[in-house]
Amino acid sequence: MARWEPNAHDRLQRAALDLYGERGFEQTTVAEIAKRAGLTERTFFRYFADKPEVLFSGAGALQEFLVEHVAEAPDSAPPIEVVASALEATAGYFNERREFSAQRQAVIDANVDLRERELIKLASLASAIAEQLRRRGVGDPAAALTAEAGIAVFKAAFERWISEPGQHDFAKLVRDALDELKAVAAGA
Amino acid sequence: MARWEPNAHDRLQRAALDLYGERGFEQTTVAEIAKRAGLTERTFFRYFADKPEVLFSGAGALQEFLVEHVAEAPDSAPPIEVVASALEATAGYFNERREFSAQRQAVIDANVDLRERELIKLASLASAIAEQLRRRGVGDPAAALTAEAGIAVFKAAFERWISEPGQHDFAKLVRDALDELKAVAAGA
Numbered sequence: 001m002a003r004w005e006p007n008a009h010d011r012l013q014r015a016a017l018d019l020y021g022e023r024g025f026e027q028t029t030v031a032e033i034a035k036r037a038g039l040t041e042r043t044f045f046r047y048f049a050d051k052p053e054v055l056f057s058g059a060g061a062l063q064e065f066l067v068e069h070v071a072e073a074p075d076s077a078p079p080i081e082v083v084a085s086a087l088e089a090t091a092g093y094f095n096e097r098r099e100f101s102a103q104r105q106a107v108i109d110a111n112v113d114l115r116e117r118e119l120i121k122l123a124s125l126a127s128a129i130a131e132q133l134r135r136r137g138v139g140d141p142a143a144a145l146t147a148e149a150g151i152a153v154f155k156a157a158f159e160r161w162i163s164e165p166g167q168h169d170f171a172k173l174v175r176d177a178l179d180e181l182k183a184v185a186a187g188a
Numbered sequence: 189m190a191r192w193e194p195n196a197h198d199r200l201q202r203a204a205l206d207l208y209g210e211r212g213f214e215q216t217t218v219a220e221i222a223k224r225a226g227l228t229e230r231t232f233f234r235y236f237a238d239k240p241e242v243l244f245s246g247a248g249a250l251q252e253f254l255v256e257h258v259a260e261a262p263d264s265a266p267p268i269e270v271v272a273s274a275l276e277a278t279a280g281y282f283n284e285r286r287e288f289s290a291q292r293q294a295v296i297d298a299n300v301d302l303r304e305r306e307l308i309k310l311a312s313l314a315s316a317i318a319e320q321l322r323r324r325g326v327g328d329p330a331a332a333l334t335a336e337a338g339i340a341v342f343k344a345a346f347e348r349w350i351s352e353p354g355q356h357d358f359a360k361l362v363r364d365a366l367d368e369l370k371a372v373a374a375g376a
Contacts, residue, residue, distance in 0.1 A: 078375035116308055123307050141344035141365055146372050148340035155336075156329035177329055184334050185373035187266035 009047045011037040016054040017100065020107040025051065025114060052117060055104055059121045063128050065090065070132040079138050083129060083150035084178045087157070091171035094161070102162040126151045149185075153177040197235045199225040204242040205288065208295040213239065213302060240305060243292055247309045251316050253278065258320040267326050271317060271338035272366045275345070279359035282349070290350040314339045337373075341365040 005011075015036035019028040030051060034041045048054050069086035077085070094101060108114040130147035138146065157173035167173055193199075203224035207216040218239065222229045236242050257274035265273070282289060296302040318335035326334065345361035355361055 080372055080375050116304065119307055119311050120304055141348065141368055142372050144347075145340050145344055145365070145369050148343075149337060149369070149373060152333050152336035152340070156333055159332075160329065177333070180329055181333050181337070182373050184268055184330050185337060185370050187268050 005039055005043060008037070008039055008043055012039060012044055012047055013054055013057075013100075016051070017103050017107065020055075021103055025107055025111045052114060055108060055114065056117060056121060059125075062090065062093075063125050065093075066125065067128050067132045070129055071135070073136075075136075079133055079136075079142060079146040080149065080178070082133070082136070083146055084153065084174060086129075087150060087154050087174045088171040091169065091174070094158075094170040095168065098162070098168070101158075105158075105162055122151055122155070149181055153181055156180065193227055193231060196225070196227055196231055200227060200232055200235055201242055201245075201288075204239070205291045205295065208243075209291055213295055213299045240302060243296060243302065244305060244309060247313075250278065250281075251313050253281075254313065255316050255320045258317055259323070261324075263324075267321055267324075267330060267334040268337065268366070270321070270324070271334055272341065272362060274317075275338060275342050275362045276359040279357065279362070282346075282358040283356065286350070286356070289346075293346075293350055310339055310343070337369055341369055344368065 012033060016028070016033045019032055019036060028051065030041050030044050033051075033054075034044045037044075048057065066086045069089050070082055073082040073085060108118050126144075126147045129150060130143045133143040133146055134140070153174060154177075156177040157170065160177070161167050161170050161173050200221060204216070204221045207220055207224060216239065218229050218232050221239075221242075222232045225232075236245065254274045257277050258270055261270040261273060296306050314332075314335045317338060318331045321331040321334055322328070341362060342365075344365040345358065348365070349355050349358050349361050
C-alpha cells in the first residue's frame with residue numbers, strides 16, 4: 001500500500017530543481033530526484049509525467065487563472081487594461097516564489113528543448129487570452145495584438161523581477177513594463 | 189556526373205508544397221517530391237536538408253533582410269518606426285509570393301511540429317531584431333518590447349494578407365496593423 005507522503009509534490013520539485021541546477025537537466029535521472037527527495041520513483045510519477053513536467057506543471061494553472069481574470073473584468077475596461085490587471089493579479093503567486101522562479105528560469109535558459117517548450121507554453125497562453133478577449137467582444141486583430149502585447153509585458157516584467165535583486169513586487173514591474181510598451185508603441 | 193537542372197530549387201519547393209497540401213506533410217516522402225518535380229532524391233538533398241527545410245529555408249534570409257534594414261535606418265527614427273519600416277520593406281518579397289505563402293501557412297497550420305518550428309523561428313527573429321536595436325542604443329526592456337510588438341504586427345498583417353482575398357499590398361497591411369497596435373496600447 002502506498003504511504004501518504006506529506007508535501008511530496010513540493011519535495012520532488014525542490015529536489016529536481018536543485019539537481020537540474022547542479023548537474024544539468026539532461027544529466028539528472030528521475031531515480032536521483034526521488035532519492036534526493038527521500039521518495040520513490042513511483043511517487044515521482046504519481047505527480048509528474050516526466051522530467052520537464054516538474055518545470056511546466058504550473059503553466060496550466062497560470063493560464064486558467066489569467067483567462068478567468070480576463071473573463072471577469074468589468075465590461076468598460078479597455079482590453080489592454082484587462083490583460084494588464086490579470087497579469088498584476090498573478091503577483092500574489094509569483095511574489096511568494098521568487099527563488100523558485102529564478103532557479104526554474106536558469107534551468108530553462110540552459111537547455112534548448114526546454115526553451116522551446118517554454119515558448120510554446122507562452123504562445124498557448126497568448127492564444128487563450130486572445131480567445132477570451134474575443135468572447136468579450138474584442139475583434140481581430142485587436143484581440144491577438146492585445147494578447148501578444150500582454151505576453152511581451154509579462155516577459156519583460158518577469159525578466160526584471162528575477163534579474164534585479166532589489167525588485168520584489170511583480171505587480172509593480174508589470175505596470176512599469178506596460179508603461180514602457182505604451183511609450184514604445186507611441187513612438188517615444 | 190550531376191546534370192545541371194534549371195530552377196531545381198523552385199520546382200522541388202513547388203512539388204513539395206503541392207504534395208504536403210494534397211496528402212499531408214507526414215505522409216509525403218522525399219522520393220515522391222523528387223518524382224513530382226521530375227528530379228532525383230539526390231538533387232532534393234542538394235537543396236534541402238529535410239522535408240521541413242522546404243518550408244523554412246526562407247526564414248534565415250528574411251531575418252537577415254530585417255536585421256539589415258534595422259541597422260541602416262536613420263538614427264533619428266523611433267524604434268517602433270524602424271521595425272515597422274523594415275517589415276514594410278519585405279512587401280517586395282511577399283507581394284510576389286502570395287499564393288506560395290498561403291499554401292505554406294496552410295501546411296504549417298495543419299501540423300503541430302511545424303507550428304512549433306514556426307514559433308521558434310519567429311522568436312529567433314524577435315531576438316535578432318531586439319539585438320540590433322540594442323546596437324542602435326535602444327535600452328531594455330524597450331528593445332525587447334519593440335521587437336516583440338513588431339513580430340505581433342507582422343503576424344497580424346500576414347494573417348490578413350493571406351486570408352482576405354482583396355488584400356494585395358503587404359506593406360499597407362503592416363501599416364494598418366501597426367496603427368491597430370498603437371490604438372490597443374493606448375487603451376482604445
